[in-house]
Amino acid sequence: MMNYASGPPRPAAEPPDGTPAIRAGNLTVVRGPRTVLRGLDFTVPRGQITGLLGPSGCGKSTLMRAIVGTQAKVTGTLDVLGHPAGHPTLRTRVGYVTQAPSVYDDLTVRQNLDYFAAVLDPGRTAAERRHDHVTRAIADVDLTTHADSLAGNLSGGQRSRASLAVALLGTPELLVLDEPTVGLDPVLRRDLWHLFHDIAASRGATLLVSSHVMDEAERCHRLLLMREGEILADDTPEALRTRTGSDTVETAFLHLVDEATAAGRRKETSR
Ligand SMILES: Nc1ncnc2c1ncn2[C@@H]1O[C@H](COP(=O)(O)OP(=O)(O)OP(=O)(O)O)[C@@H](O)[C@H]1O
Numbered sequence: 001m002m003n004y005a006s007g008p009p010r011p012a013a014e015p016p017d018g019t020p021a022i023r024a025g026n027l028t029v030v031r032g033p034r035t036v037l038r039g040l041d042f043t044v045p046r047g048q049i050t051g052l053l054g055p056s057g058c059g060k061s062t063l064m065r066a067i068v069g070t071q072a073k074v075t076g077t078l079d080v081l082g083h084p085a086g087h088p089t090l091r092t093r094v095g096y097v098t099q100a101p102s103v104y105d106d107l108t109v110r111q112n113l114d115y116f117a118a119v120l121d122p123g124r125t126a127a128e129r130r131h132d133h134v135t136r137a138i139a140d141v142d143l144t145t146h147a148d149s150l151a152g153n154l155s156g157g158q159r160s161r162a163s164l165a166v167a168l169l170g171t172p173e174l175l176v177l178d179e180p181t182v183g184l185d186p187v188l189r190r191d192l193w194h195l196f197h198d199i200a201a202s203r204g205a206t207l208l209v210s211s212h213v214m215d216e217a218e219r220c221h222r223l224l225l226m227r228e229g230e231i232l233a234d235d236t237p238e239a240l241r242t243r244t245g246s247d248t249v250e251t252a253f254l255h256l257v258d259e260a261t262a263a264g265r266r267k268e269t270s271r
Pocket residue numbers: 031032033034036054055056057058059060061062063212
């Protein structure tokens with residue numbers, strides 16, 4: 001078991017070419033009448049866990065949807081693993097777990113994975129490879145003993161892990177996980193975070209994990225702190241705490257919010 005008391009484990013090294021997993025430039029998204037993301041500039045390094053944190057409604061899911069290529073009205077630049085977001089070549093290289101469970105309740109865990117594996121890697125000649133990928137993904141999320149249980153009979157945490165197993169099919173280099181621990185008890189949350197660190201360490205995968213629970217920030221290698229469609233900070237948890245003279249990332253976040261509000265007020269009054 002990993003111990004996070006002294007911070008998360010050291011991240012895997014960057015690939016030799018140094019290309020980040022995600023690079024955004026002046027990224028803007030409009031949804032309905034609202035500009036939900038406002039000219040974001042950031043990079044997400046490879047082989048690390050980056051936490052996307054911010055209050056409900058700040059734009060985390062919208063940003064994730066843009067990254068996986070399912071969001072309309074995206075302008076600016078957004079490159080994922082060296083290709084424009086949504087490029088067909090990224091289909092098997094990016095895994096995405098939405099907030100809503102993405103498994104069918106009336107199928108077993110294995111049947112769910114068999115189905116998604118057949119979509120990703122179709123054809124009779126790929127049958128053996130698909131079987132291996134499914135067996136490995138089930139083992140990775142520690143559901144081997146529940147492989148033949150109906151997804152509808154799993155607990156909330158087990159269902160989250162089944163959704164994660166689907167995203168692990170095809171050995172993605174980037175995993176985008178939208179609030180994967182929401183509604184889980186502290187033990188299940190801790191176990192899932194251990195799993196994320198195992199995936200990053202053993203596969204060298206990049207994980208982008210959203211949460212609005214600030215204590216989860218301490219488990220990430222890097223953080224993107226969001227507020228009202230903007231990036232408030234992009235740094236390591238330790239650097240954020242040090243920079244703001246705070247004991248926790250939560251206090252650091254509040255400090256940065258106050259700073260941004262004060263800067264906004266100064267701008268208003270100088271007009
Ligand atoms: N279909 C839509 N049409 C118009 N506005 C939308 C739509 N979906 C979301 N929004 C708005 O976009 C903003 C960002 O939503 P988003 O779901 O990205 O936030 P979030 O940070 O993921 O929130 P949460 O943590 O509650 O999931 C919100 O203000 C929301 O009201």
